[in-house]
Amino acid sequence: MKRLAEGLKNGLMTFLGLVFLSPIVLMVFTSMKPESEVLNPESAIPKHWTLGNFQHVLGWSEEAPFVRWLLNSVFVSTSTTLLVLTFSSMAAYAITRLKVPGGGVFLGIIVGAMMIPGQLFLVPVYLLLSKLHWLDTPAALIVPATAGGFGVFMLSQFMRSVPESLEEAAILDGCTTLGVFANVVLPLCGPAVATLGIFTFIGSWNDFLGPLVFMDSVRDYTLPVGIALYQASYYTQYGLTLATAVLGTVPLIIVFLLFQRYIVESMSSTGLKD
Amino acid sequence: MTFNRRRSLTGLLFLAPYAISFVTFIVLPIIVAAYLSVMQFDLTAKGSIHYVGLQNFKEAWADQYFWSGIKATLSFVILMVPSMLVFALGTAIGLNAMSRGRNAVRALLFLPGLLNVAVTAILWGWFYDGTFGLFNFLLKKVGIGEVHWLSEKALAMPSIVVMTLWWTMGGTAIVLLAALQQIPRHIIEAAALDGAGKWAMFRKIVFPLLTPVLLFVVITNTIGAFQVFGQPFLLTKGGPELATRGLVQYIYETAFNNYRMGYGAAMSWMLFAIIAVFALLQYRLLRRSVA
Structure with a gap:
């Protein structure tokens, strides 16, 4: 019983943490999408991964x-x-x-x-x-x-x-x-x-x-x-x-x-x- | 020289670096700002700086935009501070009770606070967007129609509050967690041996020991909330119908868009007076609740 309560506490707080994290994960994923996919929320994960955005930014x-x-x-x-x-x-x-x-x-x-x-x-x-x-x-x-x-x-x-x-x-x-x-x-x-x-x-x-x-x-x-x-x-x-x-x-x-x-x-x- | 005399002399040396910085970059500018508030000082007409007495303050009192700014700011404060306090204290207690993974979750909760306001606003602007927005996309999936998070008068400020909670809650929770962890364990153990229940323990031991830091959290959050600017400025531009244009944004626009430095300074002083009254009230109330 005590272990169950403990597990519940840990689980609840972990879930809260993940909820808070999710917008940032979305931000990172979206930065790795080609421009054509960016505003399409159907798939949070890019269909075509690209570092093109980063290359463009870091170019001197x-x-x-x-x-x-x-x-x-x-x-x-x-x-x-x-x-x-x-x-x-x-x-x-x-x-x-x-x-x-x-x-x-x-x-x-x-x-x-x-x-x-x-x-x-x-x-x-x-x-x-x-x-x-x-x-x-x-x-x-x-x-x-x-x-x-x-x-x-x-x-x-x-x-x-x-x-x-x-x-x-x-x-x-x-x-x-x-x-x-x-x-x-x-x-x-x-x-x-x-x-x-x-x-x-x-x-x-x-x-x-x-x-x-x-x-x-x-x-x-x-x-x-x-x-x-x-x-x-x-x-x-x-x-x-x-x-x-x-x-x-x-x-x-x-x-x-x-x-x-x-x-x-x-x-x-x-x-x-x- | 007595021990205490010597100690307080050393104290002056310890205090000196901060005190010098404080006087130079806080006190001196305050004096200059006080001077500006009784002057007409418009950067548009060069050389036009002259004494106008309390004219700027009188103008603010009669200015409907000044009052709509106060209304918007107050609605942010009233929504923000209590929800922040309840949410952050609950989270800190929850973190403190975790037996595993506390540091990882603490890091996750704090992560949003690392983004700057422009990035936060870009991200949530996309979430809240009426047509392309993520939230409306998800709502449509479960069969609920479009919600105009930012363009509906009643919803705009609560939406900004939710974004701000996500953005800043972790920081406040961490301060409260640090305070919880600083409570010497032997005190808790002694109380437990004396048969104190969980609620009694919280009310009689944890809460009083927490009060100095709780006071700090309430006051700094209130001060911060009264100065809200970036989130509505970037997310709604103060709309719809000025519902989210707080006093600071109006001051900013007065001073740096219309270049009326004197009027802006006078309104800043009035905002300060309002904040001071609130902070003092909180200080008194919380202090009494412990004594």
């Missing part, structure tokens, strides 16, 4: 340097993620554990600022970046992204639930503040940090408005803007459009799978589980 051209956009995106998203994780975790630690005077108020202000609609910042940040001569450089996409409050808010909420006794024990053992932070608190919040890392990378990778407004030359675009530019000129060719979409998503899937493993590892190594 000055108007659509797909590989170059890919590299831009990798650089921008990686730098943004590293900076956000460093800044946010340090700030969250200072607020929740080092009891910085006014830390609670500051956190309130950060969360308050999160409610401000993003478009409000667009024009002022544009003016600021042009004063700094950062327009059309990767810095314009990386540095302002570290100011967002999401990471500080999230890590603060998680750090609160780390037992204070563990930290005190480390201090009594002669650990420095930096040591406690890096060796005790961060590993204990491993799942949260990994989750934030995934969110930040994806957010940066998929950011559309930023590169659209702050980047001028086609060479400096990141992938989403590049894809949109591409879509605008090929929008009638659904197969090509979906091929760019698939190519633009694959790097994210790789990063996700890497981080996902890290979430699991960090949880089994904390000693909090089992």
